[in-house]
Amino acid sequence: MDLMKQAFVVFLYLIFISPLYAANINQSCNELWFARNAMLDRGGYCFSSPLGQSIFNNEDCSTQSPSIGKAAREMIEEIRKDERDLGCSVDTNVTDAGPFLRFMSERMQLDVQPPIPEDWQSQYSCIDYQGEPISVYSAPDRSSQVLATINVDGDISFSHQFMLRDGTFDVLRPVRTTNERVWQFITVFAEGEAIGKTGWILMSPTAFRTPLSQGGSCDVVTG
Numbered sequence: 001m002d003l004m005k006q007a008f009v010v011f012l013y014l015i016f017i018s019p020l021y022a023a024n025i026n027q028s029c030n031e032l033w034f035a036r037n038a039m040l041d042r043g044g045y046c047f048s049s050p051l052g053q054s055i056f057n058n059e060d061c062s063t064q065s066p067s068i069g070k071a072a073r074e075m076i077e078e079i080r081k082d083e084r085d086l087g088c089s090v091d092t093n094v095t096d097a098g099p100f101l102r103f104m105s106e107r108m109q110l111d112v113q114p115p116i117p118e119d120w121q122s123q124y125s126c127i128d129y130q131g132e133p134i135s136v137y138s139a140p141d142r143s144s145q146v147l148a149t150i151n152v153d154g155d156i157s158f159s160h161q162f163m164l165r166d167g168t169f170d171v172l173r174p175v176r177t178t179n180e181r182v183w184q185f186i187t188v189f190a191e192g193e194a195i196g197k198t199g200w201i202l203m204s205p206t207a208f209r210t211p212l213s214q215g216g217s218c219d220v221v222t223g
Contacts, residue, residue, distance in 0.1 A: 028116045029088035030099050035113035036079045042111055043068040049092035055100055071112050071139055074169040079115050106187075106198045109147055112139040114160040114185040124222060126156040126208040131216015136199035140164045140183035148188055148197040155189040156208065156218075157196065166202055180204070 034055070037047070041056040043066025068076075097104070107113060134150040150156060163172040164183040172182060181204060187196040208218050 026099075029083065029086055029090055031116050032079050032083050032086075032088060033090040034100050034104070034107075035115065036076050036083075038107060038110065038113050039068055039072045039076055040066050041108075042066075042072070050095045051090070051092040051097075054095040055097050055104065069111065069139065069141075071141060071164075071169055075112050075115070078171065079113075082115055106196070109145075110138050110199065111144055112141075112200070114162055116160075123157070123159050125158065126218035126221060128219035129154050129156060129208070129216060130219065134201055134203065134216075136186070136188055136197060136201055138199060140166075140169075140200045140202075142202065144200075147199045148190075150188050150201070151190070153191040155191075155196075157187040157189070158184065159187065160185040163205060 037045075037052060037056065041047075041061075044060070044062040045056075045066040046058050046061035046064050047053050047056055048064075129150055130152060135146045136148040136150060138145040138147050162185055164170065165172065166181050166183060181202055183200050183202055184205065185198070186201055187198045189196040207216065208221065
């Protein structure tokens, strides 16, 4: 490739690709920041930054040394690693909650948040689930709060391809085909509803793709 063509390729990258990449990085950094601080908020953390106070408010806060569970602590460490890898630097001196709104509603109920998606290309959905009811938990722990139930004809979105082994915080990266039961982060939409509930389910990773009696199946699998 001659110098003129190389310069043209660089020009196209700067004009088209670089801003898109930067936007995706910003979105990922916002999600990571929100996820990490939402877990601290659940533990009663009192925020001192304008952004933290704007999103979480301090009305029910009690400490700057919050008590949170082992899974939440270890997830925070996972998220910090992702933030370092991406070079994140969220401006916490602002009060604009707009960039965080798509994470805020249902996910405020979670005790353990997910990290960013490992690979958006691996996202898939289960349309019209057929099987026994499945509980959706606030944390990857069967003693945590049940936030929702996946019933027949519900739709399930797997946008975070992130799995944890049951009973530990062993992270499965990348996603592997396995018959062991693992925790997966999902969004479930009840039949006819456009707004979903997020949370953790304990299933085989392949349960929805195949008609396993233990996990049911889907009328349609996309992705």
